[in-house]
Amino acid sequence: MGGTLPPVIAIDGPSASGKGTIAEAVAQRLSFHYLDSGALYRIVGLVGGERGVNLDNDLEISIISLNLKINFESGRVWVDGRDVSAQIRGEVAGAAASRVAALPGVRRALMALQRGFRQPPGLVADGRDMGSVVFPDASLKIYLTATPEERALRRHKQLMEKDSGASMAALLQDIRDRDLRDSTRAAAPLLKCADAIEIDTTGTSAKEVVEQVLHLYQKHQKTQ
Ligand code: C5P
Numbered sequence: 001m002g003g004t005l006p007p008v009i010a011i012d013g014p015s016a017s018g019k020g021t022i023a024e025a026v027a028q029r030l031s032f033h034y035l036d037s038g039a040l041y042r043i044v045g046l047v048g049g050e051r052g053v054n055l056d057n058d059l060e061i062s063i064i065s066l067n068l069k070i071n072f073e074s075g076r077v078w079v080d081g082r083d084v085s086a087q088i089r090g091e092v093a094g095a096a097a098s099r100v101a102a103l104p105g106v107r108r109a110l111m112a113l114q115r116g117f118r119q120p121p122g123l124v125a126d127g128r129d130m131g132s133v134v135f136p137d138a139s140l141k142i143y144l145t146a147t148p149e150e151r152a153l154r155r156h157k158q159l160m161e162k163d164s165g166a167s168m169a170a171l172l173q174d175i176r177d178r179d180l181r182d183s184t185r186a187a188a189p190l191l192k193c194a195d196a197i198e199i200d201t202t203g204t205s206a207k208e209v210v211e212q213v214l215h216l217y218q219k220h221q222k223t224q
Helices: 019-030 037-050 058-067 091-100 104-115 130-134 148-161 168-184 206-222
Strands: 008-012 033-036 070-073 076-079 123-127 140-145 197-200
Touching: 008 019, 008 130, 008 206, 019 033, 019 123, 019 140, 019 206, 033 037, 037 058, 037 070, 037 076, 037 091, 037 104, 037 123, 058 104, 091 168, 104 130, 123 130, 130 140, 140 206, 148 168, 197 206
Parallel strands: 008 123, 008 140, 033 123, 140 197
Antiparallel strands: 070 076
16 A cells, blocks of 8 residues: 555635635646535535534534535535535525534544545645645645735625625624634634745735646645
8 A cells, every 4th residue: 555645735724815716726727626625614514504403512513524425516516415506605604614613523524525535636625724634745735815804805796796795894794703713713723834835815816826826836846
């Protein structure tokens, strides 16, 4: 046994920092697989809420996490045969995700599932703890940031495109609350690991950031 594991590019950062857009585009350019780990926590939060389970009950939510059949297929997300792509993107699922993500048992339950995405020729994974916990041996670790105001503005634009509005003040407050919860929780808090490269995306286009990440990856490959 033993062989070399496929390479991983880990992209972590706070909510609405553009991780998903960047990670997906980088994966496409390299023909790598893509893991949106936040979607897993969103699914668990959504299903836990639907089943009326207390979202702070680690044991019950962990059992749910272990038994869900999750499929990512051509940009859509299926859970137990149901398309939940739109629902998991809502602010309710986002807030529920942030609550269940604080439970250590749930994080353990989702670990094997996340590592299973590491398939040839490689993986781009985005989340909060991709570089620190799930793929500590990643070839490249990126930490994306942007000011809370810029992130609220991006979320506002996204919501407008979907015809669902929310006030900037409410979005900014939500982002600040989520940042605080994600960075102060005991289990796998959001942090920039020592070997991650920080990219501040405030005022930078997604295209530019994608080029920057690809350039860093090429540089890494040359040193191997
Ligand atoms: O990235 P996204 O906003 O979709 O993530 C939803 C929530 O899931 C985050 O607020 C965070 O609490 C949690 N999460 C996490 N670890 C990850 C990805 C997401 O704790 N790797």
